[in-house]
Amino acid sequence: MSKIVILTGAGISAESGLGTFRDEGGLWAQHRIEDVATPEGFARDPDLVHEFYNAQRAQSRAANPNAAHFALAKLQKEHRGDIVLVTQNVDRLHEAAGDQDVCHMHGFLDGALCSSCDTRWPAPLVMSTTQQCPSCNAQTTRPDIVWFGEMPYHMETIYHHLSEADLFVAIGKSGNVYPAAGFVQEAVLSGADTLELNFEASATISQFAQAEFGKASEFVPTWVETILK
Numbered sequence: 286m287s288k289i290v291i292l293t294g295a296g297i298s299a300e301s302g303l304g305t306f307r308d309e310g311g312l313w314a315q316h317r318i319e320d321v322a323t324p325e326g327f328a329r330d331p332d333l334v335h336e337f338y339n340a341q342r343a344q345s346r347a348a349n350p351n352a353a354h355f356a357l358a359k360l361q362k363e364h365r366g367d368i369v370l371v372t373q374n375v376d377r378l379h380e381a382a383g384d385q386d387v388c389h390m391h392g393f394l395d396g397a398l399c400s401s402c403d404t405r406w407p408a409p410l411v412m413s414t415t416q417q418c419p420s421c422n423a424q425t426t427r428p429d430i431v432w433f434g435e436m437p438y439h440m441e442t443i444y445h446h447l448s449e450a451d452l453f454v455a456i457g458k459s460g461n462v463y464p465a466a467g468f469v470q471e472a473v474l475s476g477a478d479t480l481e482l483n484f485e486a487s488a489t490i491s492q493f494a495q496a497e498f499g500k501a502s503e504f505v506p507t508w509v510e511t512i513l514k
């Protein structure tokens with residue numbers, strides 16, 4: 286397996302104490318997507334949206350990577366082929382475990398973005414509507430998160446990697462959100478083998494050649510050791 290493309294979702298961070306979105310009692314059971322994760326919601330009530338992401342950012346900064354994050358960092362370091370790590374997660378746990386060049390397709394809680402001039406800079410712990418863009422001074426700063434209705438980041442690069450993949454692995458994601466849910470299909474079309482590692486079967490499970498179920502902190506280290514052998 287010389288080139289492996291790995292896609293991680295909220296399930297990989299669950300055992301680090303960060304809530305998933307669609308599991309029972311998850312974030313989308315507590316908040317309406319339309320209110321906190323759409324450009325329209327931000328236009329209606331930016332204070333509410335900042336409050337939501339400020340809480341997520343505080344939790345993300347307080348959390349520690351778990352055995353699954355560390356195992357993927359080890360794989361990236363020790364595998365003789367190419368490892369491409371794409372995540373739907375906006376936390377910093379892959380980086381905290383030592384992973385490099387993580388492709389955050391849904392943005393990053395630690396990033397701020399100016400919606401007037403597209404400048405990006407490191408987000409303070411607490412963002413608010415009164416903060417100014419360091420480049421154009423407009424008070425149009427927002428979390429650098431991809432909201433519903435917006436185009437995820439790095440798509441061209443991701444599809445390029447999928448076209449070259451020998452193996453595509455999806456870890457801890459429910460398969461409900463496109464375009465990420467369609468990556469398995471792209472990988473299959475490119476002739477890659479496919480594997481889902483999850484707690485429960487995702488919505489796209491039927492498209493994977495293989496699947497294993499359990500907790501990420503257990504199955505990811507085991508799978509990584511298999512690959513490294």
Ligand code: OAD
Nearest residue numbers: 294295296299305306307373457458459462484485500501
């Ligand atoms: P979901 O909350 O939709 O799914 C979480 C997945 O993690 C489910 O498949 C669970 O079975 C699995 N899971 C839970 N605990 C686990 C554990 N300990 N080990 C392994 N797996 C576990 O999260 P995502 O699929 O990542 O986007 O959600 C995708 C996108 O929807 C997010 O990036 C976010 C959200 O709306 C935006 O906000 C744009």
